[in-house]
Amino acid sequence: MLEFDDAQQQLAQGAAAPTRSTRVPLYQAAGLVLATDLTAALDLPPGDNSAMDGYALRYEDYAAAGATPRLPVQQIVYAGQEPAAQVPGQLTRLFTGSLMPAGADTVIMQEDTRSGGDKAGGLVELLAEPKPGQHVRRRGEDVAAGQPLLSAGTRLDAAHIALLASQGLAEVTVHPAVRVGILTTGDELVAPGAPRSNHQIYNSNGVMLATLVNGMGGRATHVLHARDDEASLQDALRTLTDECDLVLSVGGVSVGDKDLVKPALESLGGTLALWKVRMKPGKPVAMAHVNGKPVVCLPGNPVSAYAVFTVLVTPLLRRMQGRTELFPQVSFLTLRTPKPRHDAREEFLRVRRVVNPGSVGELEVFDRQSSGVMSSLPWATGLARIPAGVPIYDGEKVAYYDFRHWQA
Numbered sequence: 001m002l003e004f005d006d007a008q009q010q011l012a013q014g015a016a017a018p019t020r021s022t023r024v025p026l027y028q029a030a031g032l033v034l035a036t037d038l039t040a041a042l043d044l045p046p047g048d049n050s051a052m053d054g055y056a057l058r059y060e061d062y063a064a065a066g067a068t069p070r071l072p073v074q075q076i077v078y079a080g081q082e083p084a085a086q087v088p089g090q091l092t093r094l095f096t097g098s099l100m101p102a103g104a105d106t107v108i109m110q111e112d113t114r115s116g117g118d119k120a121g122g123l124v125e126l127l128a129e130p131k132p133g134q135h136v137r138r139r140g141e142d143v144a145a146g147q148p149l150l151s152a153g154t155r156l157d158a159a160h161i162a163l164l165a166s167q168g169l170a171e172v173t174v175h176p177a178v179r180v181g182i183l184t185t186g187d188e189l190v191a192p193g194a195p196r197s198n199h200q201i202y203n204s205n206g207v208m209l210a211t212l213v214n215g216m217g218g219r220a221t222h223v224l225h226a227r228d229d230e231a232s233l234q235d236a237l238r239t240l241t242d243e244c245d246l247v248l249s250v251g252g253v254s255v256g257d258k259d260l261v262k263p264a265l266e267s268l269g270g271t272l273a274l275w276k277v278r279m280k281p282g283k284p285v286a287m288a289h290v291n292g293k294p295v296v297c298l299p300g301n302p303v304s305a306y307a308v309f310t311v312l313v314t315p316l317l318r319r320m321q322g323r324t325e326l327f328p329q330v331s332f333l334t335l336r337t338p339k340p341r342h343d344a345r346e347e348f349l350r351v352r353r354v355v356n357p358g359s360v361g362e363l364e365v366f367d368r369q370s371s372g373v374m375s376s377l378p379w380a381t382g383l384a385r386i387p388a389g390v391p392i393y394d395g396e397k398v399a400y401y402d403f404r405h406w407q408a
């Protein structure tokens, strides 16, 4: 039996990081991984501008204006307009995002003024003493040109993409999406939407794994199904290892008569490492290389496949995507369990994180932990790890693998 942590490390080494890169429009970049370090080319904001609706002035003119300062409006500047230089002793009417006129250094917000009319020449009374430089967003204070912007290996989401757009970029250099082929196996399975006889069940792993892969920024390009015979498995595996970068097969890999994925891989020239990983749910997990492509074999049970994909397979996918962070964060949270938890294998319980006022969160355990209970999956927010052979009692802290991090 292989320990869970060793299996996770070995799987993560199952393929090399990508070398190819391609340019894509920002609109198509979500989920893809930055292939180069990027440096800011532009100061952000590109010029000093106002953080408020109000009036710009030279701070020294306020001090010189006496006890009830009233100053005339020199000009009105809307966001997007180019101001004239500030005339000493006058105000510039401006708005959030308006460029500061050269010479002005301070903004008084309009709530602190009484206006004699918003037009050039109108007199405005200043009701509160400003601090020098207040309400001005300085050129480059957010991002300065020349400073590191984003590093290679970052998976791009809306926040990164917005930052790139703010630099004026319309495209970005990324690694191409990893093409993932999924192979479901089993004579008992029918596709959702098709009629079903009594002895059949619907195939849930195909669409489940495709959804998980796509959610991570991979691309599930193929979802094939093979019957439990070697020829059918070989055919499908040949296609997938030809046309994809990574293959995930599911089911047919334990020790039953119909578990023919292993011989099918071997007949295609794959040398297969089959591990009984000391984990629950899970256990049979295998990896082979066929045609230079990694093939990972997951247990057929949907709950097991979901858990094994999440904690064992995602580091490998992240590595193939070119990401720098392969192992997302694990937090330590209090387990709430009516009975002690104890198993000879490392157990991953389906749990739900609940945050009560004043606490960082506690983990509630789904009451039915049998690996056949698929209804636990939408309920759960993550997996709690119970160490092999160590009983865990109510109130103890355990490692928590949050799906939001581990399936991203």
Ligand code: AMP
Residues within 6 Å of the ligand: 184, 185, 186, 188, 189, 201, 202, 203, 204, 205, 206, 250, 251, 252, 253, 254, 256, 299, 300, 301, 302
């Ligand atoms: P196996 O590893 O092929 O023996 O599968 C283990 C269990 O998971 C069996 O009860 C299968 O019917 C079930 N199973 C396998 N593949 C799927 C699938 N794609 N969708 C739903 N259940 C599956």
Ligand code: MG
Residues within 6 Å of the ligand: 185, 186, 187, 251, 252, 258, 300
């Ligand atoms: Mg099967």
